[in-house]
Amino acid sequence: MLKIKNLHANVEGKEILKGINLEIKAGEVHAIMGPNGSGKSTLASVIAGKEEYEQTEGEIILENEEISELEADERARKGVFLSFQYPVEIPGVSVTNFIKTAINETRKAQGLEEMPAKDMLKKIKEKSELLEIKRGFLSRSLNEGFSGGEKKRNEIFQMAMLEPKFAMLDETDSGLDIDALRIVSNGVNKLKTKDNAVMVITHYQRLLNYIVPDFVHVLMDGKIVKSGGKELAHKLEEHGYDWIKEEMKMA
């Protein structure tokens, strides 16, 4: 699904990603963990195509297509999705109109007609039920005055509507109470199929109890320094990151 080879990236002239190699196959869930400032969010933003982040080296290959040169919106239309840690407020544009625009722009780019209103409504109803979103919520201005939990739920609702091939969840668990966490992870799990893939960025093992990863990677100082199965997350929760630093020194 997604192959990353020797990815280097600068933010404001400073190198943040220093050679990342990662392969995520269809049907897999990968977790990226690591201390603050290790480059987790930068990795997600670079894959999503954020302009200010300059990719200096390496390749990002989505289903055999190198996407490094594509704009963020083009990548999105090819099936890349990023659930934001801090979703942006857009006053005056309702959740429904926003998601309709996103879907229809994608269809337009694929040479398809706009989605018929009936199908759109049906899909919105189905996906909002999945995330236990009330009808009134959908006519509110996008993210304006939303609580932290509502914002994250709305992100996953958008993911459900857009049905990306490759979804990245950037600290989707932050700011969520236990009920919201359950709803959000349940949503993600239901959306998971053998044909798509998910990359979860988190500080905490907590989320991984709900969204169970096939692989866990530890990102430190712009590199993946350790990879393992889900048990690695437990070990990190218990012992922190210091033991990895020790291991690195010995090696």
Added chain:
Amino acid sequence: MDLKEKLISSFYAYEDHLQVTNQVHDVKVQAIKDFETLGFPKKKEEAWKYTSLNKLLKQDYNLFAQVEDALDYKEVKKYFIHEIDTYTIVFVDGVYASQLSSTTHDKIDACLMSSAMEKDKYAHLLEKYFNKIAPKSGLNALNTAFARQGAFINIPKNTVADKPIQIINFSTGKENNLMIQPRNLIVVGENAQVEIIERHQSLSENPVFTNSVTEIFVEKRGMLDFYKIQNDTHQASLIDNTFIEQMADTHCSVHTFSLGGALTRNNLEFYQKGEHSNSTLKGVTLIEGKQHVDHNTLVHHTQPNCESHQDYKGIYDEKSVGVFNGKVLVDKIAQKINAYQSNNNILAHDDATINSKPQLEIFADDVACSHGCTIGQLDEEALFYLKSRGIPAKEARALLTYAFANNVLESVKIGAIKKRINKLIANKLNVNLGFDL
């Protein structure tokens, strides 16, 4: 002969032919004398520091257009808010166009300034209100001297106008360069209400220079909502002088949508003359090319317990220039005033300019007055967010522009106007989002 001299000599040549009451004639004769003394505003005047009329004044204008053919409604329908039922008062090159208009003398008067000036039954209203609040300035005096035509709206006591009134000034440009000076008088009686929509529209690429004066009087407990749609061609310039006097317990709002024109200057002044009056001034400016829009506002609080709210948003692209000069004046006796002013701007291009100057002059000591001004760019983080959902850059920028202008549009009470403005904005940004915002 320069424009000023030409105007003065034209006045004396033509004024005698006008059929107006003696009282109006006297006002006009005085006005031309005032104009002779005051002349056009100069750049060294503080209020005209960022807006120069030099280029406009260098041209030669035809002052008295002759309209030969009537306009076909089908051709100009799109400039009307035709989705709703309204009274319409339409002028073509400054001359009343009866076939495009739908006036009334039934419960309210929505008719012509010329008939108000000529008919005895309106003499008392003219005496009471004509040329009473327009401050003495060269431009106002010039308009008064040449005042021949415009809208006259009179909403009697305890009357709610049954539909909105549209005032539309078309210019055809058949006379090559044209100068027009509409003069409107609006009287909202005690406990009366009215909604007014005003538009200036050039139908040719010939230069048009409009110097418009509108005087509005709102008596006790009256309500007025005024919407100005400024979406003219790159050859059309407008100086809109609008003055509003509010008595006690009145609510008045003016929304100004400045979406096009060569040079647009809005002199918008509110004079609160009674307690518990409430004034709202809102505007969206969205221009590009070499267009120039100047909002020069004044709210004068002369009585206690009043409110004023100003919210102007501007988005400037390419080499366009914006000016916001907002003055709030609070007299010493005007305690317990709540005055709020906000001016937010986005420069969408490195070559665009905005000059923003809030001025608060407060002589009372128990007031809540605040102002804020921002100048920035469209939020890159927000653009990335929208693009990351598959929305292309152009559409993403349009959505953020809507979001930015949203709280100005939110207070528009007539749905058809809101829709029209959204459509005009979408056209300008060259997007079709497939839904009404």
